[in-house]
Amino acid sequence: MLAIIAGTSLIESALFAAWKNTSVQTPYGGVTVKTDSKHWFLQRHGDPPMPPHRINHRAHIWALKMLKVTEIVAFNSVGSLKLKIEPAALVLPHDFISPWDVPTMFDHEMRFTVPEMDTALRSHLEGVCRELGFDVVDGGVYIQTKGPRLETKAEIRYLRRLGDIVGMTMASEATLCTEVGLHYTSLCSVDNYCNGISKVPLTVKEIETNVLKNSERLESIINGIISKDFKNR
Ligand code: HPA
Numbered sequence: 001m002l003a004i005i006a007g008t009s010l011i012e013s014a015l016f017a018a019w020k021n022t023s024v025q026t027p028y029g030g031v032t033v034k035t036d037s038k039h040w041f042l043q044r045h046g047d048p049p050m051p052p053h054r055i056n057h058r059a060h061i062w063a064l065k066m067l068k069v070t071e072i073v074a075f076n077s078v079g080s081l082k083l084k085i086e087p088a089a090l091v092l093p094h095d096f097i098s099p100w101d102v103p104t105m106f107d108h109e110m111r112f113t114v115p116e117m118d119t120a121l122r123s124h125l126e127g128v129c130r131e132l133g134f135d136v137v138d139g140g141v142y143i144q145t146k147g148p149r150l151e152t153k154a155e156i157r158y159l160r161r162l163g164d165i166v167g168m169t170m171a172s173e174a175t176l177c178t179e180v181g182l183h184y185t186s187l188c189s190v191d192n193y194c195n196g197i198s199k200v201p202l203t204v205k206e207i208e209t210n211v212l213k214n215s216e217r218l219e220s221i222i223n224g225i226i227s228k229d230f231k232n233r
Pocket of ligand 1: 077078079080151166168191192193194195
């Protein structure tokens with residue numbers, strides 16, 4: 001069974017209005033997930049919305065595991081570290097860097113995992129996007145910062161040598177999914193150039209405006225995912 005996790009871009013979305021709420025109790029706290037009986041949907045910021053550094057990722061991923069989810073397609077808002085990856089681009093990251101925040105389910109046992117993002121699910125998602133006529137950047141390194149503040153220009157000068165896009169959520173989800181054996185992929189929507197990448201100064205207003213602009217496109221991609229089941233395993 002497939003679950004969709006989305007964030008800021010779909011906070012206002014009516015797409016899931018008819019889906020039914022289910023409450024799940026996990027060892028990390030309660031989670032509300034929506035379902036159309038074939039798929040699950042989780043709004044990672046919740047209601048009222050939690051800032052990124054306070055999202056209860058462990059409860060989210062645990063709850064999806066309890067609901068027998070096997071595949072997760074996540075939508076994440078990012079800034080771009082590369083001039084050629086312009087705002088409005090869609091990126092399918094293949095790897096991530098997140099040394100500042102490494103959540104784990106294994107607090108009380110000696111278990112180690114090799115992080116990975118799912119390639120079969122990524123190419124399925126790429127196919128869905130291309131069929132809808134949306135161009136995507138296939139592959140890229142996502143860097144997770146802690147937030148909620150954006151990065152300084154000096155931080156971005158450093159980070160641009162290491163990766164392609166910056167966000168505040170994806171690596172935590174991907175890490176926990178590996179730990180509990182869930183297949184995870186992400187479609188990142190570029191909502192801005194990172195601080196100092198372009199000559200135009202970055203503003204929070206710019207990010208908010210682009211998040212709204214990009215939401216319609218993300219809704220049609222979600223519809224595409226829901227109507228075209230993933231059977232590649
Ligand atoms: N930095 C971190 N997270 C983000 C950004 C950014 O520039 N844009 C959207 N999410």
